[in-house]
Amino acid sequence: MTAEVYHVPVMPKEVLNYWLSDPDGIYVDGTLGAGGHSKMLLESLSAQARLFGIDQDDEALMEASKNIGDDNRFTPVKGNFGYIETLLGNEFKEKVDGILLDLGVSSHQIDDAGRGFSFQNDGLLDMRMGNLQGLKSTEVVNDYSYQKLRSILWQYGEEKQSGRxxxxxxxxxxxxxxxxxxxxxxxxxxxxxxxKSLARVFQAIRIEVNRELEVLKQGLEQGTRMLKPGGHFVVLSYHSLEDRLVKNYFRSGNFEGKIEKDFYGENIRPLEPLSNKVITATEEEISRNSRSRSAKLRVALKKEVIL
Ligand SMILES: C[S@@+](CC[C@H](N)C(=O)[O-])C[C@H]1O[C@@H](n2cnc3c(N)ncnc32)[C@H](O)[C@@H]1O
Incomplete structure (x- = not known):
C-alpha cells in the first residue's frame, strides 16, 4: 500500500526565492496546509527567526505540526488569513518580512470525500475549509433562490449554462x-x-461557502499593513478570479486596477510588483504535479513610505 501524499508544494523553489529576504526575519504562511512551503523556509532561516503558520483547518494544522516537528521558531495559528491583523496583533504590525498565501484547498482536502469538495467522490455536501464558518454547500444548493444560485455559478464559476x-x-x-x-x-x-461544467459549478459553490474572494481582498489589505517596508508578499492562485484581484492589488493598490499618480508622476500604491510577468510552473513540474498546471505566482515588495 502506498502512503497518501497529503499535499505537494507548488513552485517550491520560486516561492522560497521570493518569500525569503532576511534569514533572521519574521514570516507568515497564511495558508499553512501540510506545511510544505513552511518547512522549506524554516530550513533557510536562522535560530532567531520566527514563522507563524495560519490555517482554518484543524487537520491541516495537525499535519503541518507533524511534518515540521518540534521547532521553537514555528507557531501554528488557527484562523482565517482574512483577519491576519487580529490573529498576529499589533505587536507584529509593520514587522513582518514576508507573507505567503497559497490559495484554495489542499490535495488532501479535495481527496477526502467526507469534505464534499470533489465531484469525483461521493460525500456529504459541505465544502467548508474549516469549522470556523457556518455556511455549508448543502445550504447553497438547497436554500438559495434561482437568482442567487444562477448569479454565483455565473460570477464565481464563469459557467455559461448557469441558468439551466x-x-x-x-x-x-x-x-x-x-x-x-x-x-x-x-x-x-x-x-x-x-x-468542465462540474469543475466550474463545484468551484463556484466552494468560493461562495468560504467567501474566498472577500477573504482574499481582506487578506491582501491587512497583510500589506503587517509587512515592513521592503517585506515581500507572495501569492499563488489557481483561478482567474483570484489572480485578477492579486494582479490589480499589487499593481495599483486597489482591486479595480485603477492606477493613481502623485504630483511627480509616481504610481501611488503600497506595493511594487517584483516581477512584471506572472510566474508559472515549468513543464517538468507540471508533469510531476498536475496541480501546478493552473498555478499563477505573483510577488510584490512593500514600498517605503516617504513623508
Ligand atoms: C493549497 S493549500 C496550502 C498548501 C501548503 N502551501 C503546503 O505546502 O502544504 C491551502 C491551505 O490553506 C487553507 N486556507 C485556504 N484559505 C484560507 C483562509 N482564508 N484562511 C486560512 N486558511 C486558509 C486551506 O485550509 C488549506 O489547508
Missing part, C-alpha cells in the same frame, strides 16, 4: 450528497462539456 444548471439543482432538491449534485448537473449539460 440552477434550474436543474432546484428541480433535484433536496440534495444531500455530491453525487446527487453531479447527477442534477448531468441532466442538463452535454457529456462533452460535463467535466
Amino acid at each position: 444548471i440552477a434550474n436543474a439543482i432546484i428541480d433535484a432538491r433536496p440534495l444531500t450528497t455530491t453525487l446527487e449534485l453531479r447527477k442534477a448537473i448531468e441532466k442538463v449539460v452535454p457529456s462533452r462539456f460535463l467535466v
Whole structure:
C-alpha cells in the first residue's frame, strides 16, 4: 500500500526565492496546509527567526505540526488569513518580512470525500475549509433562490449554462450528497462539456461557502499593513478570479486596477510588483504535479513610505 501524499508544494523553489529576504526575519504562511512551503523556509532561516503558520483547518494544522516537528521558531495559528491583523496583533504590525498565501484547498482536502469538495467522490455536501464558518454547500444548493444560485455559478464559476444548471439543482432538491449534485448537473449539460461544467459549478459553490474572494481582498489589505517596508508578499492562485484581484492589488493598490499618480508622476500604491510577468510552473513540474498546471505566482515588495 502506498502512503497518501497529503499535499505537494507548488513552485517550491520560486516561492522560497521570493518569500525569503532576511534569514533572521519574521514570516507568515497564511495558508499553512501540510506545511510544505513552511518547512522549506524554516530550513533557510536562522535560530532567531520566527514563522507563524495560519490555517482554518484543524487537520491541516495537525499535519503541518507533524511534518515540521518540534521547532521553537514555528507557531501554528488557527484562523482565517482574512483577519491576519487580529490573529498576529499589533505587536507584529509593520514587522513582518514576508507573507505567503497559497490559495484554495489542499490535495488532501479535495481527496477526502467526507469534505464534499470533489465531484469525483461521493460525500456529504459541505465544502467548508474549516469549522470556523457556518455556511455549508448543502445550504447553497438547497436554500438559495434561482437568482442567487444562477448569479454565483455565473460570477464565481464563469459557467455559461448557469441558468439551466440552477434550474436543474432546484428541480433535484433536496440534495444531500455530491453525487446527487453531479447527477442534477448531468441532466442538463452535454457529456462533452460535463467535466468542465462540474469543475466550474463545484468551484463556484466552494468560493461562495468560504467567501474566498472577500477573504482574499481582506487578506491582501491587512497583510500589506503587517509587512515592513521592503517585506515581500507572495501569492499563488489557481483561478482567474483570484489572480485578477492579486494582479490589480499589487499593481495599483486597489482591486479595480485603477492606477493613481502623485504630483511627480509616481504610481501611488503600497506595493511594487517584483516581477512584471506572472510566474508559472515549468513543464517538468507540471508533469510531476498536475496541480501546478493552473498555478499563477505573483510577488510584490512593500514600498517605503516617504513623508
Ligand atoms: C493549497 S493549500 C496550502 C498548501 C501548503 N502551501 C503546503 O505546502 O502544504 C491551502 C491551505 O490553506 C487553507 N486556507 C485556504 N484559505 C484560507 C483562509 N482564508 N484562511 C486560512 N486558511 C486558509 C486551506 O485550509 C488549506 O489547508
